[in-house]
Amino acid sequence: MDGNxxxxxxxxxxxxxxxxxxxxxxxxxxxxxxxxxxxFLTLYAFSSENWKRPPLEVNGLMLLLERFLNEKKEEMxxxxxxxxxxxxxxxxxxPCRKKLSExxxxxxxxxxxxxxxxLSYSGRTEILDAVKSIVRDAAGGGLAPDDVTxxxxxxRLYTEGIPDPDLLIRTSGEMRISNFLxxxxxxxxxxxxxxxxxxxxxADFFEALEDYKSxxxxxxGV
Ligand code: IPE
Ligand code: MG
Numbered sequence: 200m201d202g203n204x205x206x207x208x209x210x211x212x213x214x215x216x217x218x219x220x221x222x223x224x225x226x227x228x229x230x231x232x233x234x235x236x237x238x239f240l241t242l243y244a245f246s247s248e249n250w251k252r253p254p255l256e257v258n259g260l261m262l263l264l265e266r267f268l269n270e271k272k273e274e275m276x277x278x279x280x281x282x283x284x285x286x287x288x289x290x291x292x293x294p295c296r297k298k299l300s301e302x303x304x305x306x307x308x309x310x311x312x313x314x315x316x317x318l319s320y321s322g323r324t325e326i327l328d329a330v331k332s333i334v335r336d337a338a339g340g341g342l343a344p345d346d347v348t349x350x351x352x353x354x355r356l357y358t359e360g361i362p363d364p365d366l367l368i369r370t371s372g373e374m375r376i377s378n379f380l381x382x383x384x385x386x387x388x389x390x391x392x393x394x395x396x397x398x399x400x401x402a403d404f405f406e407a408l409e410d411y412k413s414x415x416x417x418x419x420g421v
Contacts, residue, residue, distance in 0.1 A: 200224070200242060202371030202395030209395075215259040220397035222267055229280065231404035232312050239313045239361060243379050247287065247321035261295050264318070268298045272305065279311030285357035286320030315361060322381030329355035358383055366411045368404070370396045388414045 200221060207217030225242060232240050245260060275282060282302050291299065299318075332355050336342040353359070363383045372393040376384065390407040392399070 200244065200370060200396040200399075201373055201377075203397055205371060206395040206397040214256055215263075217397055218256075218260055218263055222263060224396055224399045225267075227399065227401045228404050229312065229314065231401045231408075233278070234401075235405070235408060237312070237408075239315065239364070241285075241315040241317060241361075241364065241380070243317045243320065243377075245286075245318045245320070246378060247290075247319055247324055248378065250290070250319070261292050265295050265298050268302050272302050275302065275306050275314075276309070279309045281306045281309040281311075281313045283313060283315045283361070284318050285315055285325070286318045287324060288318060290319040313361065315358070317379070320357075320379075322376075322378045325357050325380075326382060328357075352382065356382060363387065366390060366407065368392065368407045370394055370399050386416070386418050388416065 203217035203221040204214045205217070206220060207214050210216075228240060228242075231237070244264070249260070250257060274280075284299055284303060288296060288299065299316075329352055333342060333347060333351070337344075353363075358380070363385070364380065364387045367379075367384060367387045367389045369389060369391045372391060374391060380387075388411055390410045392403060392407065394403055
């Protein structure tokens with residue numbers, strides 16, 4: 200989700216105030232999903248590249264994540280939200296990791312809406328990790344070249360069992376993929392909005408769905 204920094208800057212606030220406000224947009228999207236029957240919502244909350252930001256911002260984001268999980272746990276349980284996380288989760292500070300696994304485990308039997316947080320996530324690293332696991336099996340004699348199918352690759356990604364996205368919403372007008380779900384986005388429809396993430400509300404989500412509805416998806420066919 201992009202544009203927190205610019206939102207804060209426009210208001211003369213510190214960047215962290217933008218991240219704080221941005222976390223409120225998540226609720227708007229979750230509600231919109233529930234109202235429309237969307238079953239999977241993946242949020243690109245923190246990329247592998249984001250570790251390069253100043254420690255003050257990184258620490259603030261990690262604290263915000265921890266607080267978010269603390270505050271939303273009960274509600275997720277009540278509303279039937281299942282939380283999952285994708286990325287190199289071992290990179291996260293231990294208290295964050297602990298809280299995350301706690302909520303992931305607590306909500307594991309929910310199925311109304313799957314919310315997937317991409318944390319310390321990089322699409323290339325995900326593919327790299329999948330290739331490594333395939334090579335490991337091949338070296339052990341358990342896998343032949345013809346066993347490597349698109350389905351096998353999908354099953355080795357962090358998103359195992361999660362369908363490929365139908366729609367990608369990109370906020371703050373950026374026209375790039377930024378290392379997000381590189382394999383999974385092959386045929387995903389893209390909706391770009393100029394709205395900065397903290398300003399992104401339910402109505403914007405509905406607008407994105409309307410845009411999606413107008414698309415003709417041919418998956419390479421005619
Ligand atoms: C949020 O937006 C993304 C996170 C890494 C949490 P940005 O922080 O990238 O906002 P801009 O791009 O500076 O506006
Ligand atoms: Mg940005």
